[in-house]
Amino acid sequence: MDEQNIQIFIDGVKNYFLQQTGVAAEVGTPYLSDAQARVAYEYTGIIGISGSSRGCVYYTAPGALLRDVLLRIGESDVTPANQSDLAGEVANTIAGNARREFGKDFMISVPVVVSGGAERISLPPDLRAMVVPILWRKHAAALVVALAGTS
């Protein structure tokens, strides 16, 4: 896990909020979490990464944040289904950004959205994940990067 790679994911999220809502997202202080202390809000968009580094990256956000984003971008349908789709869209943007930046040595999966608790998110058990708090209009969300280099 190196900061350049993580920064690409962070930039992916920041770009998404700036371009879609016109309001920049603020990056909090990153810290580490292990598999026993996963960070998860109501909706989580996950992408799997393999190749030179492997693991997963996910964006997790509370419904309130996603609802506000939907309203901000002019979407009147703020149902849970649409909030879930939005979490997937953010993950998809991260994936697209990563595909562009990482090149052909990486494989990035189709995003999957899970809702509910952290137990539904599977992380490598022996890996400390980097948790990057992402604040948008006082709503707390997080980008979690759990990557290990290949041998």
Added chain:
Amino acid sequence: MRFFGLGKYRVIVLTVAMFLVFDLGVLVLNFVISSQIAADALAVNMAGRQRMLSQRAAKTLWQISERAAAGQPAGGETAELAEAVSLFDETLTAFLQGGSIRGGAGTTVTLARIDDADGIAILQRANAVWAPYRARITTLLANPAPSVDEVRSTLDVAHSANLELLKLMNELTSQVEVTAAAKATTLRAVQIGGITLATANFVLILFHFLRKLRQGDALLEQAKKETDDILVTVNEGLFLLGRDFRIGSQHSQALEAILGRKDLGGADFVDLLRGIVTEKTVGMSRDYLDLLFGERVNEKLVSSLNPLDVVEVHFDDQRGGFVTKYLEFRFNRVREGGVVAHLLVTANDVTKRVQLERALKEAHERAKGQMDLLVEVLQVEPDALRDFLAAAALCLDKVNTLLRERTASATDRREAVIAIYRLLHGLKGDASGVGLSGLAEAIHDVEDLVVALREKHASLDGNDFLPLAVRLERLFAQVDALRGVVNRFAQIRGVVAVEPARPATETDAAQAPLVVRWREFATRLAEKHGKHVQFHYHGIDPGKLASPYREALPTVINQFIRNAVVHGVEAPAQRLIQGKPAVGNLALYLAARDDGGVDLSFRDDGAGLQLAAIRQAAIDRGLLSAAEADACDARRLVELIFKPAFSTRASADEDGGRGVGLDVIRAHVNEWGGNIRIGSTPREYCHFRISLPRPSPQLSAGAAPAHGEAA
């Protein structure tokens, strides 16, 4: 293929040809005989006409006779008689010799000669009767005005010939009919025979080929079953790949499990790869397949270029992750007519093998990497090392907690940076103290990052901490690795220990593990700085102190040792000039009071506190203005050495100079509710005395100190 290249179809072609020959023969015979029947029908008709003509001639002759008797000239009867005689005569001649005659309605028909003996006999008899009869009529007709007698005499001839001719013509008719009937019978026989043969031939074809077809189907079915059995049973993924890179219609069942999908028949192999390997590998694979389908390159020579020889594949697990496997694809050309028509592809799931190989390789590399650690670890007292590593993990957890919880505002982040710095500095000192120089260097590098954060003038935002968080993860990994080595070492030691356990004895406190460690640390540090020191210890076994002092005091003492060796004790030459022994003395005293509290005394006979240097450092670091520094009394100046980031050293290295150390001690003492006193005489000594109360239950329970750090 032999016999005109018909091969296995030779028999069926022959049989069908026979069928056609039979049919054609029947058709030709049918045609010939039916032609003959038509001719016979004509003959029957003409024979019937002869009967009529003979009667007409007789009747007309009688009419002429009646007219002559009545004295009347003959009318149209003469012409009618001539016509009847002429037709009878030419028809009779045609029956005998064959030829064309006048038919009905002015047409000309061809009459075949009658060949059978009975017919010829009848005709000859008829001709014998007809010839004189015809001669008399011809004579009569030649006379335009015959007499009555002449007519009557001719009529008399007619009377005698007419009935004979009628009878003979009746026989002729019957004879011709019999001949025609015989031919019709023959025709039916021929038709029945031909159709029977053709039917027999058809039945032969039917049975022969049904049997052949059944045999062929059975063979095909057996072959298919064998192929299916192979494809179902074989563990490898087998399939043929076409020039269009599509998988053939048949493949082994194992292939579906290997590639993790069904409906593989006709699927594009390159598209299939696209979802499970990197784009780079997809491109290389396509090039390699092109190479194999090309005729120019040797198959064996290019096999080493196979990008799918052992390839890592990733299947989307539909949960935002991947299932990783290792597959092996082998390609062999299949030629048809000398041209590469297909590639036979063998796919194997070699995940277990590769994982085992990798695990062995990793274990080997880890063992190599751990050798250095092991050498380092072997030089450290195991219990002390274990204590240190547990404390190190705790310390890193505290750093992580600070990152997670103490970073809400820019001010919080600044304070967190300072606290993190103290923690890492203490940890670095302890790492050096136990002799883990590699880890100490790594922590020192992380300190550089923290220094950069601390000295950043602009507001700190969360993103600024990313490199620190990344390196924190690496420190965790290093500590984990060390713990792994220690655990393994402990296991090995447990297994191979042959030395019987010594009976428990009262350990001399001066030889207690912690004391030994401090002594070694002091000696090593002094050597590093070109100095000589002797470490003296008096008091209780530090390992018997109550928690949390037992865990945390080593950090405090490490800082005292580092501070004394780096800042206090002079170089040997300097000491000799000052009339001191070349070897500096560090004295530590540790006592447990009756009230449960602890007294600690640390003294060195070095340069003592150098107030001038402290004053200058305070000015340099902006803590005091020059005027304030000049006005500052000794007590206030001494207070400054407990300030964060205060150091009198010009440059920082692994052992000091960043001004962190005494503030760590002060933070601990404050937290525990103790007090610290300092005594110092320039060029003589520096003496720290710490008095700690009985630990509170919260501290004993291991509550995280606000500014603390682990031992």
